[in-house]
Amino acid sequence: MSRYLTVAMGQLGPIQRADSRASVVARLCAMMREAKALGAQLIVYPELALTTFFPRWYIEDPQELHAFYETTMPNADTQPLFDLARELGIGFYLGYAELAQEADGLHQYNTSILVNQQAEIIAKYRKVHVPGHSEHEPWRRFQHLEKRYFESGPGFGVTEAFGGVMGMALCNDRRWAETYRVLALQRCEMVFIGYNTPVHNAPAPQHDDLSLFHNQLSLQAGAYQNGMWVVGVAKGGLEEGVDSIGGSCIVAPSGEVISRCITKDDEVQVARCDLDWCAIYKRTTFDFDLHRRPHAYGLITAKKGETLAADGTLWQAAVGH
Amino acid sequence: MSRYLTVAMGQLGPIQRADSRASVVARLCAMMREAKALGAQLIVYPELALTTFFPRWYIEDPQELHAFYETTMPNADTQPLFDLARELGIGFYLGYAELAQEADGLHQYNTSILVNQQAEIIAKYRKVHVPGHSEHEPWRRFQHLEKRYFESGPGFGVTEAFGGVMGMALCNDRRWAETYRVLALQRCEMVFIGYNTPVHNAPAPQHDDLSLFHNQLSLQAGAYQNGMWVVGVAKGGLEEGVDSIGGSCIVAPSGEVISRCITKDDEVQVARCDLDWCAIYKRTTFDFDLHRRPHAYGLITAKKGETLAADGTLWQAAVGH
Numbered sequence: 001m002s003r004y005l006t007v008a009m010g011q012l013g014p015i016q017r018a019d020s021r022a023s024v025v026a027r028l029c030a031m032m033r034e035a036k037a038l039g040a041q042l043i044v045y046p047e048l049a050l051t052t053f054f055p056r057w058y059i060e061d062p063q064e065l066h067a068f069y070e071t072t073m074p075n076a077d078t079q080p081l082f083d084l085a086r087e088l089g090i091g092f093y094l095g096y097a098e099l100a101q102e103a104d105g106l107h108q109y110n111t112s113i114l115v116n117q118q119a120e121i122i123a124k125y126r127k128v129h130v131p132g133h134s135e136h137e138p139w140r141r142f143q144h145l146e147k148r149y150f151e152s153g154p155g156f157g158v159t160e161a162f163g164g165v166m167g168m169a170l171c172n173d174r175r176w177a178e179t180y181r182v183l184a185l186q187r188c189e190m191v192f193i194g195y196n197t198p199v200h201n202a203p204a205p206q207h208d209d210l211s212l213f214h215n216q217l218s219l220q221a222g223a224y225q226n227g228m229w230v231v232g233v234a235k236g237g238l239e240e241g242v243d244s245i246g247g248s249c250i251v252a253p254s255g256e257v258i259s260r261c262i263t264k265d266d267e268v269q270v271a272r273c274d275l276d277w278c279a280i281y282k283r284t285t286f287d288f289d290l291h292r293r294p295h296a297y298g299l300i301t302a303k304k305g306e307t308l309a310a311d312g313t314l315w316q317a318a319v320g321h
Numbered sequence: 322m323s324r325y326l327t328v329a330m331g332q333l334g335p336i337q338r339a340d341s342r343a344s345v346v347a348r349l350c351a352m353m354r355e356a357k358a359l360g361a362q363l364i365v366y367p368e369l370a371l372t373t374f375f376p377r378w379y380i381e382d383p384q385e386l387h388a389f390y391e392t393t394m395p396n397a398d399t400q401p402l403f404d405l406a407r408e409l410g411i412g413f414y415l416g417y418a419e420l421a422q423e424a425d426g427l428h429q430y431n432t433s434i435l436v437n438q439q440a441e442i443i444a445k446y447r448k449v450h451v452p453g454h455s456e457h458e459p460w461r462r463f464q465h466l467e468k469r470y471f472e473s474g475p476g477f478g479v480t481e482a483f484g485g486v487m488g489m490a491l492c493n494d495r496r497w498a499e500t501y502r503v504l505a506l507q508r509c510e511m512v513f514i515g516y517n518t519p520v521h522n523a524p525a526p527q528h529d530d531l532s533l534f535h536n537q538l539s540l541q542a543g544a545y546q547n548g549m550w551v552v553g554v555a556k557g558g559l560e561e562g563v564d565s566i567g568g569s570c571i572v573a574p575s576g577e578v579i580s581r582c583i584t585k586d587d588e589v590q591v592a593r594c595d596l597d598w599c600a601i602y603k604r605t606t607f608d609f610d611l612h613r614r615p616h617a618y619g620l621i622t623a624k625k626g627e628t629l630a631a632d633g634t635l636w637q638a639a640v641g642h
Contacts, residue, residue, distance in 0.1 A: 178613075
């Protein structure tokens with residue numbers, strides 16, 4: 001049996017600060033038409049796909065900061081994207097900064113939505129693994145103030161759509177094995193992950209040459225070890241003086257990259273993905289019911305970091321000799 | 322600062338059923354001398370390194386089966402290895418089948434030990450992720466009866482030794498992200514993983530061409546995502562008609578393979594590993610205290626497989642729209 005889903009990556013090149021949302025939405029729409037021409041039922045856009053990556057700046061004025069957020073979705077600027085999606089009968093995943101009016105006040109999230117082929121928002125995800133730092137650190141060549149500008153979301157969920165079980169994550173989530181596992185424990189068959197990843201990481205410049213390798217390694221391991229499709233889509237290129245990696249790719253449940261963007265600009269690539277291929281892994285090597293051993297996993301949820309055991313010693317093996 | 326540990330891989334070629342333990346120990350000793358000549362402080366041997374990989378056979382007679390297990394360690398057959406280790410001042414990791422007399426009777430484990438440079442056993446590990454099946458399945462070209470022959474061990478621990486924090490795992494453990502994470506949550510800086518991996522996997526022959534890729538992908542992702550050194554060592558080659566992968570390698574905390582065996586025979590390779598290199602990852606991208614989000618990981622310990630939520634529906638995202 002086969003359940004094919006043709007998925008497009010809608011990788012974005014840079015968005016400068018002066019670029020209007022209307023101009024960005026026009027670029028997204030152009031890629032949506034390309035994706036449709038390639039037979040895609042769904043196009044995946046990056047994280048924070050409507051504006052420049054503003055966490056690179058320390059912004060004190062709330063009004064200036066909030067100009068980068070969306071308070072409603074769709075809104076006047078993004079309505080053309082929803083209209084085109086309905087016209088073409090194509091779904092999409094889109095990342096943006098969300099300013100949410102909740103009972104206890106305003107909240108800021110790094111958010112993505114999943115939109116079906118009738119242009120209805122069917123799921124929303126708020127980034128869990130918010131990276132970076134929360135205070136201004138002037139020694140950095142540029143800031144990474146996501147921890148200042150975004151709260152962590154509550155968790156990872158799945159949605160039955162596009163003929164299978166779909167999940168969402170964002171950027172730094174992809175480096176954490178827990179992301180894929182929590183989704184896979186909900187039978188996720190395909191996860192969409194938009195990202196913005198500067199080549200230069202100020203606290204660990206030793207990693208800079210490995211940025212693309214680390215991106216792909218994380219996406220491939222997450223796919224293989226959970227028997228799921230992984231669609232990672234970048235905003236890449238030189239944005240306001242900061243160079244970001246591209247490397248958008250679609251990874252099969254085998255861990256193999258089967259489609260990849262080769263520029264750091266706006267670029268559309270597609271892959272025909274058989275959702276039934278997941279079972280080849282989920283029902284054999286990674287049959288969780290047969291092979292997982294939660295009795296040995298307690299520390300994963302019991303503690304956050306590498307703190308020592310209560311008696312001040314290391315955690316020791318339960319097995320003596 | 323640097324804390325160098327020179328580690329050798331002592332990859333084994335095949336061990337046929339008729340080969341005596343004495344002959345195998347002689348091979349292990351020969352590799353230990355090579356490792357010493359290369360400056361190694363420690364040599365890592367494979368899983369079940371004293372006998373052929375007997376789970377490939379359905380063995381009904383307990384006496385015939387138990388001939389593959391060790392009841393004490395060291396014992397008459399392995400004493401020469403301990404003696405040589407003491408003479409050379411070199412530590413080792415060794416995998417073997419363990420028959421343990423416990424209060425409630427006999428227990429069978431797939432075990433590894435860590436031995437220091439004074440030839441003392443300083444830690445023991447019993448394999449957690451026991452793969453394969455527990456009943457005879459005659460349709461297979463060869464059996465994989467680990468689930469019949471071994472109980473699952475209690476968990477993953479670490480040991481302060483060789484100038485750092487060391488961990489152990491075995492074979493199939495390396496495909497499960499939880500293995501590395503539970504070790505890293507105990508500050509593990511280097512994990513030793515012996516393995517036996519047939520090229521052919523009967524339930525999923527579609528994977529056969531990817532066996533080496535999956536091995537390396539798992540080792541690399543585990544290293545990078547936890548900022549730890551990973552030393553994976555195979556028993557490879559054609560053993561009793563079954564071909565197994567080699568591909569032993571040492572992976573840096575960057576995820577880069579820095580040393581690799583190229584044969585499927587007895588082969589020694591070494592790497593000079595800076596344990597302080599772990600901190601470059603553990604204190605930046607993978608600073609667990611700063612960046613992990615256990616509030617979102619509950620399912621990892623709460624459930625074993627992909628069972629549905631209590632109300633029969635999928636687990637849904639906690640975030641509405």
